[in-house]
Amino acid sequence: MIGGAFARAFEDYGELPHASQVVVVTNHVVAQLYVVQLVAALKARYQVVHIVKLPDGEEHKNWQTLNLIFDALLKHGCDRKTVLFALGGGVIGDMTGFAAACYMRGVPFVQVPTTLLAQVDSSVGGKTGINHPLGKNMIGAFYQPRLVVCDLATLDTLPERELSAGLAEVIKYGPIADMEFMAWQEASMDALRARDRTALAHAVRRSCEIKAWVVGQDERESGLRAILNFGHTFGHAIEAGMGYGVWLHGEAVGAGMVMAAELSLRMGLVDEKFVLRLRNLIQRAGLPVKAPVLDPSDNAGRYLELMRVDKKAESGEIRFVLIDGPGKAVLRSAPDALVREVIDACW
Incomplete structure (x- = not known):
């Protein structure tokens, strides 16, 4: 809804639960x-x-x-x-x-x-x-x-940094499900960052439509819903490794999407042009595109250690949401050596 905050927020919602x-x-x-x-x-x-x-x-x-x-x-x-x-x-x-x-x-x-x-x-x-x-x-x-x-x-009233963090979750929907939405974001990024109400309304609506469609098919993340975690396996490692709150969730996801796209490239699923396109969009949103160093003595090892705790891991094997061609995501494992190469290339 658009207007003064909550002025008429609940007038049309007869389904609100009854309570004293x-x-x-x-x-x-x-x-x-x-x-x-x-x-x-x-x-x-x-x-x-x-x-x-x-x-x-x-x-x-x-x-x-x-x-x-x-x-x-x-x-x-x-x-x-x-x-x-x-x-x-x-x-x-x-x-x-x-x-x-x-x-x-x-x-x-x-x-x-x-x-x-x-x-x-x-x-x-x-x-x-x-x-x-x-x-x-x-x-x-x-x-x-x-x-x-x-x-x-x-x-x-949202701080600029928080707005950019939110844009990370908007951006993810394009590569995993809707490249037309990604193209719209590229054309509308300046308006989104300027808090244009029409642009924000479309971003919120389309993002919710895509998420609702995915969740409607897999509420408890036994399969398809995992694609919504594009960039999150690397991102969650950044948050835990840096200390919660040092990097905002969306900032970690932004860098995580770059890393996941780079891993997709090295596994032959996308081309370099797509990776650069996504990286540029993330950067235009005001988000970091380079990952932080979590351990100077063994940075990749620390990332791998943290990612093995990820909910998508199975028997200690890390499973990543990768882009299997623009607009389509897939959940796959990757050799540790290749993941190390990606981590080393992205900071």
């Missing part, structure tokens, strides 16, 4: 900007609205922070009909969804994403969870929200 009380989970940064507007919109439907404010940042996506949500739910005597509203970016959405999946074995929740990354990716599809020091999103559940409400007005 709801809980808005947000962080301290987003709360200062939008919690008053959201609470005002919710009080037209719900008698009691509680607010839980969590610390901001990927480094807080852990058990300790998750327990703050459970503490509030128990303190306020919340029951199985209590609705949780996740107001924020991907971290808030993931943790709120996981809390909803666990509390009393499942209560309803609604995603209200306020970042581009969350609007085009993490709020859609039902993946919830927290990080572990040894791996990103390794503890969680598949649990679908009752509703996802995207208000483009919230992107007006």
